[in-house]
Amino acid sequence: MRHSLDHSFGLQRTASDRDALEGKLEVEAAAAAAHGVSRIPVEKQHDKACDDNSDPSLEMKKARRIIGFARFMAKTRQRYCVLSTLGKDTNLGIYTGKALRTDDVVNFPEIAIPLLFREWGEHVEGVADGTLWDRYIWEGEVADLETYTDRNRIDNRAVFVPGVGCTVNSVLDMNNIESTHGSTYDTAGLHRSRDPGTGAFSPYHSALTTAVTDIAPGAELFASYGDYWVPSIPGVQVTLDEVLDVTEDFLQNDLYEFVQSHRDADALTPDVKEALFAFVKDFPLPNQPFSNLPRNVPWADVERAIHKAVTHRKHTDTTTDNVSGESSVARQFIREQSIRDLAWLDEHGYCQDHLRPGRSTLPQAGRGAFATRNLPAGSVVGYAPLIHIGLHGREVLRITYPPSEHDHHVGNVDIDGENGTTPRTNYDLVLNYSFAHRNSTVILTPYGGMVNYINHGSTTSGRANVQVRWPDKSLIAHVPSWLEQDPIFLSETVEKIGLSFEYVALRDISEGEEVFMDYGPEWEQAWQTHVEQWQPVPDAERYQHTSEWKDLIGKDERGDSNMVLRTMEELESNPYPPNVVTMCRDSYRVTQAGTFEWLPVLRQGHERVYCNVLERKQYKSEADDSVANDESNPSVTLYVVAMQVGSARDNRVEERSDADEVGDADEWIVVERVPREEIFVYDRAFSADWHLPNVFRHPMMIPDYVMPLAWMNGPPEDAF
Template sequence: MIGSNNQRCTRFRFIYIFLLCALFHRCTAVSDEEAVCDNDGTCSLEPLIPPECQLVMAESTVPNGGWGVFTLIDRPERGTPLLYGDVVVQVTDLNVTYAVALQRLLDEYWWSAEETGGFYEGQQVLSSIPGIGMLANGLLQENNVLPFVPMVDEAGLTRTESPGAGAITHYHNYTWFVKKPMVAGDEILVNYKPDRFPERNARIQQSPASLATRRPLEFLRQHGFCLDNVKPGRSILPDAGRGLFAARKIRQGSVVLPVPVMAITDPRALDITRVSKGGSPVDHFKQLLLNYCFGHNESSVLLYPYGPGMHLVNHGGGQYANVRLEWDTVPNDVSLTNLTQWQDPQAPRAPKFLLKLVALRDIAVGQEILLDYGPDWIEAWVHHVETWTPASPGKHEDPYTPSYVMDDVVKVLRTQEELQTYPYPANIFTSCFYRYQDFAHSTHNADPTALVTVQWQQTRHTFELTNLRPCTVLERDESKGLFTVRILNRLGLSANERVPSVHIVTHVPRKAIRFSDKSYTTDQHLKNAFRHPIGLSDDVFPDQWKDLKVKDS
């Protein structure tokens, strides 16, 4: 009888502990495992990091570096992709009055649009590269990966047919490739140039010669978060564009993705006001970035997520949602005042705010990852769909044609003379890949009005996006497929890349000439584009940040 009671007690204690593990998704007895449950309620312990996982997020080896990205496998071959490509969100013409509310993002995380080809989107453009671009650390001139140009397209959401037009970024598949062979445990380091992220570089101790940038695999598997459970693809949802899909089976209760977030303490920082030539405001917009932020209707605080994948997670309401967001560590001790103070670049680094995307049920390979965006977002989207009307050209304008479509269908480029009779669509102009400093030493002329002619040559850096600039086609040699062009300057070019004279370049191949969209003509600038943050539920959004909450009388 005593033995039977002891067995019952032992069995009850085991069940109680196991239920706690299942409830909190992690067992303290086995730190590198978590409790996951099948849909029928059967639970088991599984590793936090799937055995197939090849890339993780963990604490960086770089002092004061925050999060970092690490490889779990050897990567001996140069030129192989590190992970699926990033999306890029172009941020145009920031509201300088309120930009202090996102100062940390400006100083430490966002890239120049020269890197991503987004410089034509506006007069002043910054690029958010929320995957590897924001998550990985860097050391001055010490990098083991290099990015390649993003793809640009509307993902089927045309402005004449879809209410989703302008609601997603067109820039995607910005892929990072292995530059130097790596061994398992190495930290991924992106290229930090001396003039990039000066505040962050000043805080990070730049001592690559003595700095160990490798962690033990045991540490990474115990304390890291897998980054390749998912992969991008075309969404199955109408008007959604791209989406995120399970790359392997994901068990109920396991972490699909880590979701670090940065606070934007004033939503007016994402307002855009365009002015007329006379200085009067003419248009009011919201940055496209707003659609990728988390928010709450009782708070002025926005949370901008970064890390691979989250920007591709679409809305699935009710029973269609298969993931939820929860805090890894709840920031209960962080006040709204703290958030505002941490925007100061001179202030101590803000704590790492980390959400997790957790599976609500088993997710099969190839199934789309869907998150419930909340009732406020749903109401805003339904209203947008009901009131949306297709964009139409003005009375004397041609229909809009995206530049990437022009590149696909137009092989014979028209000369400047031919354009007088047969113009391109009003939003289109031609750009050329040309690196002036390769020729500057031989073309310098004291007379800024002098005509200078050089022959186009391809060098190592010619096809980098920083060397794309406006040009006009003057002559065409159809037999050789070569063109003579006039090279022009654009906003954002460095001083040593600005041509000082009438600059003619001959023998330019078709591959060095592409179509570009004029500033403010792409879909993200549409006046009727949808804008609304993703809603965080009451139980997730911290109460102390709800500064707009109506107090009970």
């Protein structure tokens, strides 16, 4: 047994303590929501940098989410990461140890680590190493990442969100949780003008997951990954709606019908029916619809349930052959079987909420992991399955920055000079969250809840209070024999996870204490060298991410989208930070007078063009041409902008066959009457801290005491 329910922080408080705390947090959360302290609403996440809005239903939604989180904080109790009950127990799953109500927050907010080494939706065929990663990549939009090109807002950004989002199973129309989109951009107080830790950790946080329905204690959590995502990943353990429909159709229209139509046959005894059912369930050929048939349930029970469903359907719906939804017997059994006994979870599961995130006590480290309860020496405080790369991790994780017209803004110059030809390379940020060994090509990235927040503290200094170890038995995500296989095996085994770390307390850890592990002497040496040699990039003082900058420039009571944008003339004396751009869609019409006027956007495309504000004009209304000169009359502000329409044609270059049609990127036109909400304020592509050329990159080192001999295939050519 790894831990006891009685160790739960929540249970140590009296019921009235808890209620009082819960009430207090709810009040605080509601107050925070009322003051607009919140995350970016889901509906607006595609255009994060520009606007929020004050739609009351969104405010309600925000407030409910915050209250949900407050409830979660007040009722901290264990959640688990254990075998899935689905199918044949072949993948991990997450269970709740406590009852959840709709909108409750399920977990502590997770980190979101942006990825450049792999694009969203890019499932590379035939490349073994790194392919396993395809299953753990989310669309960058999920965490509100800045785009990778300024002008196209849907380029394939990718993000890694460890924890619940990586472990949860999907039974598509049965989802009971939902990952909340968006993130909080938080550099933990570090700035590129003074801090060597800048860009060495991810600034994107708060990937919350919320319950979309009431959930019983012990129930497995299911998310919907989206039907469109799943088929592109071979063998992924997701049950599609349509597969469940086939299962249901087989159960009700084939098996049940067959049994009914032969019910007078002497040979069809109860034993024969059970044998027939068992045969189909364990059909020797891989067949997903059959593998979703109710397991560990006798046919007699299934038959009774189908009978009930069929009778119910006859009474309620005589016109369609509806076998999904409420009357779906397969779904009903999956739901029932996915609830585990709490004692069983306690015995077999790994608690995922012993740790919570917070700002590290180490000034340059960013955020860290803190104990949510007293954790005794020897107890498992965290658990993480590991995404492995066997042979070519150093190549896979090495990224090349595309030369772009904005490189000089972020110090991202080609190494040959500003107009040179050799693009800059670096390791992707996720390397800092991965383990490697000096004498091996193997790279392991943990995806358990909260463990990615654990910072380095050396054993010699006495700061380290946890260490990693291999689980001592076979688990769904840990196959001990892999520790005896060589890196070639790991590089070829890309269809499943087979390695996990346990994070074990080296001594008693008190509630609230920061948790540290020893990343190894090489890491410590590399960090010291980095700090000694670090220099800020040119013009660093002027950098401000838009998430902070928008607040500073001021907003009126209607919210960010009404932030007054500066004209080019005003910018001369009061410039934006160099990383900020203004953009809009190239949507305009030519007036009879031959001028250009904004046309309300019909094409909701994702392409943008650069624009510069020339003038702000007051009109009586958006539809009214007359300029308002009476200050006391209500009026709207519309913008006159210079729009770089040539760049829009550049955007479409690839789609054109005739190169002559391509316009001049320097072609600018003046467009009148552009509403404020159609001008977007963005961070330039590649301007965020983690793209800087002077950032620290180093993996944590796999400790020698856990490093399998079989993996030591010699020092890699490209050492870190």
